[in-house]
Amino acid sequence: MKIFCVGRNYSEHAKELGNAVPENPVIFSKPDTALLKNNEPFYLPSFSNDIHHEVELVIRINKVGKKIQEQFARNYFNEIGLGIDFTARDIQTHLKAKGLPWELAKAFDGSAPIGNFINIENKDLSTIHFSLKKNGEIVQQGNSHDMIFSFEKIVAFISNYFTLKVGDLIYTGTPSGVAAVKIGDKLEGFIENDLMLSCEVK
Numbered sequence: 001m002k003i004f005c006v007g008r009n010y011s012e013h014a015k016e017l018g019n020a021v022p023e024n025p026v027i028f029s030k031p032d033t034a035l036l037k038n039n040e041p042f043y044l045p046s047f048s049n050d051i052h053h054e055v056e057l058v059i060r061i062n063k064v065g066k067k068i069q070e071q072f073a074r075n076y077f078n079e080i081g082l083g084i085d086f087t088a089r090d091i092q093t094h095l096k097a098k099g100l101p102w103e104l105a106k107a108f109d110g111s112a113p114i115g116n117f118i119n120i121e122n123k124d125l126s127t128i129h130f131s132l133k134k135n136g137e138i139v140q141q142g143n144s145h146d147m148i149f150s151f152e153k154i155v156a157f158i159s160n161y162f163t164l165k166v167g168d169l170i171y172t173g174t175p176s177g178v179a180a181v182k183i184g185d186k187l188e189g190f191i192e193n194d195l196m197l198s199c200e201v202k
């Protein structure tokens with residue numbers, strides 16, 4: 001399976017990192033070794049001093065597709081969940097400045113905690129509220145309404161370049177409020193009021 005992520009999909013977050021709002025989705029990927037399932041803890045890696053949480057809505061592909069048209073994209077995913085796109089911000093800043101690829105900052109082991117999924121067959125995807133609590137306090141909240149590129153646009157765009165397969169995951173971008181984590185932090189992600197994901201930093 002493949003894991004795709006969308007960068008800069010919420011304008012407030014693009015602004016907080018000093019990035020322009022993109023014309024096309026910014027896409028990167030992570031290997032399957034990035035996944036953390038079943039609320040497994042995240043171990044802070046030694047190569048970074050500035051690992052940020054980015055809470056994101058994640059869709060799961062349930063049908064093989066290639067060159068999917070936006071108007072039919074909804075037929076290719078049927079579940080939504082919550083994930084964290086852990087980012088070594090210090091490394092990413094360095095790589096960005098040099099115009100180098102982001103993998104070392106984004107795709108390392110454990111950089112993609114993933115929680116439970118809910119079926120969305122009859123759900124309105126245009127106003128899904130989600131949030132992240134750190135040690136009980138809300139630190140990030142977003143709404144799919146504020147996405148620059150919709151789920152359908154993202155699926156259509158990615159499938160122009162990559163065949164999507166059953167089980168592939170797409171992390172659809174983070175709202176503002178990203179910040180560093182430290183050992184002992186407890187992260188909890190919610191869709192509406194439902195706890196979807198929890199992850200302790202060790």
Ligand code: ZN
Binds near residue numbers: 173
């Ligand atoms: Zn992200």
